[in-house]
Amino acid sequence: MHDSPVPPVVAPTLFLSDADVASLADWRVAVAALAEAYACPTSDAMVPPRSMARGDGIWLRSLTAVPPAGGHMGCKLIAASMRARCASYLIALFNQQTMALSALIDGNRVTGLRTAATAALAVDLLAPQRALRVGVIGAGFEARGALDCLKSVRDVAQVRVFSPTPASRERFAESFRPGLDIQAVNTAQEAVQDCDVVICAARSRDESPVLQGAWLSAGATVVSLGSTLPEQREVDPATMERAVCIVADMPQEVLHDTGDAIAAISAGVYVADKLVALADLVAGRVIARQNESDIVLYKSVGSALQDVVIAQALYERARQQGLGIELPASIVPVSK
Numbered sequence: 001m002h003d004s005p006v007p008p009v010v011a012p013t014l015f016l017s018d019a020d021v022a023s024l025a026d027w028r029v030a031v032a033a034l035a036e037a038y039a040c041p042t043s044d045a046m047v048p049p050r051s052m053a054r055g056d057g058i059w060l061r062s063l064t065a066v067p068p069a070g071g072h073m074g075c076k077l078i079a080a081s082m083r084a085r086c087a088s089y090l091i092a093l094f095n096q097q098t099m100a101l102s103a104l105i106d107g108n109r110v111t112g113l114r115t116a117a118t119a120a121l122a123v124d125l126l127a128p129q130r131a132l133r134v135g136v137i138g139a140g141f142e143a144r145g146a147l148d149c150l151k152s153v154r155d156v157a158q159v160r161v162f163s164p165t166p167a168s169r170e171r172f173a174e175s176f177r178p179g180l181d182i183q184a185v186n187t188a189q190e191a192v193q194d195c196d197v198v199i200c201a202a203r204s205r206d207e208s209p210v211l212q213g214a215w216l217s218a219g220a221t222v223v224s225l226g227s228t229l230p231e232q233r234e235v236d237p238a239t240m241e242r243a244v245c246i247v248a249d250m251p252q253e254v255l256h257d258t259g260d261a262i263a264a265i266s267a268g269v270y271v272a273d274k275l276v277a278l279a280d281l282v283a284g285r286v287i288a289r290q291n292e293s294d295i296v297l298y299k300s301v302g303s304a305l306q307d308v309v310i311a312q313a314l315y316e317r318a319r320q321q322g323l324g325i326e327l328p329a330s331i332v333p334v335s336k
Contacts, residue, residue: 010100013330016314018106020324024317025109027152030117031124033313037305038121038282040068047305049253057083063304067312070096074308076107091311099333103315103324107307110314114306116145118278119199119223120153122247122298125281126288127197127221131157135192137210138202139163139172142225146199147176156180162191163202189215200234201225207259213238218293224260228301233259235297237267243297245288246271249278253301260299 016024046066053060058081066073072093080087089107094100123132134156136143143161150156159182163169169184176182185191192198192215200211203226213236216222222243227234240246240260248254254275255261261271278298280286288296318324 010095010098010333011102012326012328013101014103014315014318014324015327016103016105016318016324018108020318021106021109021113021314024314024321024323025113026313026317027117027120027149029313029317030113030310031121031149031153033309034114034117034121034306035282036069037067037309038279041283042068042279042305047303050304057081063307065304065308066096067305067309072096072102072308072312072315074311076110076304076307076311078107091307093308093311093315101331103311103318104327105311105314107311110307110310111302112141112145114310115142115225115300115302116149117310118249118303118306119146119225119298119300120149121282122278123150123197123221123223124153126247126296126298127154128219128292130196131155132196133157133194134159134197134199135195136161136172136199136201137163137188137191138200138226139165139168140201143199143201144172144175146201146223146225150197150199151180159183160185160191160193160195162186162188164204188212192216192220195220198222199225203227203232203234207231207233209233209236209239209260211235211239213240213242216242216295218295219289220295222295222297224297224299227258227260230257230259230262233263235260237264237269240264240271240297241267241269242295244274244290244294245286245296246275247278247281247288247296247298248275248301249299249303249306250301251275251277254299258299258301 050063061078064075074093091105091107093103173182173184
């Protein structure tokens with residue numbers, strides 16, 4: 001059988017640089033795109049486990065997904081060198097109907113966009129419907145993105161932030177002023193006291209938990225973003241024990257591959273019994289909180305579905321706004 005090109009009726013491949021992504025990013029659009037994707041039935045085959053090829057001090061990770069809402073499918077490739085201490089991120093989007101390569105996108109910022117937007121989606125569904133009191137542990141880009149995105153979709157009444165570095169927490173607080181009632185505090189316990197929402201986006205140098213479950217107020221919604229590997233810790237077993245429901249974007253990865261869950265299970269916490277998928281929460285198939293006093297936890301490890309859905313939203317906005325570079329040549333879909 002000879003491969004023959006399909007008649008060229010597809011749009012040119014669009015390249016979006018890191019600067020393009022920065023100018024196109026919109027929190028509300030990102031959250032809405034994720035809500036649509038998670039509301040559709042998704043099979044395991046559509047979002048398979050990530051894979052990694054390793055060399056001597058270098059690795060290439062691949063995350064692929066076919067979003068159930070249609071449009072595009074895609075992959076995120078991460079090339080990293082531990083020796084050179086650098087990494088490159090590339091997202092490729094293919095049209096689900098024509099198989100054409102619609103876009104190549106610098107994925108540097110996409111991880112931060114999808115992490116924050118997915119967390120905001122979860123909080124919007126889990127937290128009480130009122131102006132929220134928010135505690136933040138961490139003052140890095142993940143914490144900044146999570147708070148910035150949350151305040152774009154929900155009314156935030158008050159924020160307290162803790163970072164072990166006083167200058168970092170003061171800078172973080174100042175970056176949200178004016179317009180937000182935010183205070184930098186001296187301890188993590190002070191940051192989360194009496195809060196409706198607790199955002200954890202930090203880990204200690206020795207990987208001891210930065211959040212103690214004993215500090216949490218009744219009815220708190222906890223978001224854990226900073227620990228995604230077996231050797232990493234962020235919340236203690238008491239946090240996972242007090243949670244009546246643990247919502248996860250990738251339940252099996254959270255259960256088996258995160259240090260927080262591994263430690264909780266070792267301490268006798270029945271994590272699997274209260275673990276539910278974010279997709280089930282979005283689709284209304286589960287009710288996470290039975291009583292107002294219940295504590296719930298959203299645990300994030302990240303998913304290719306989130307990357308591809310956010311990339312598609314960026315691509316659509318780029319086409320609308322005339323941004324990006326149309327490549328002079330691209331791959332040609334062939335008949336098979």
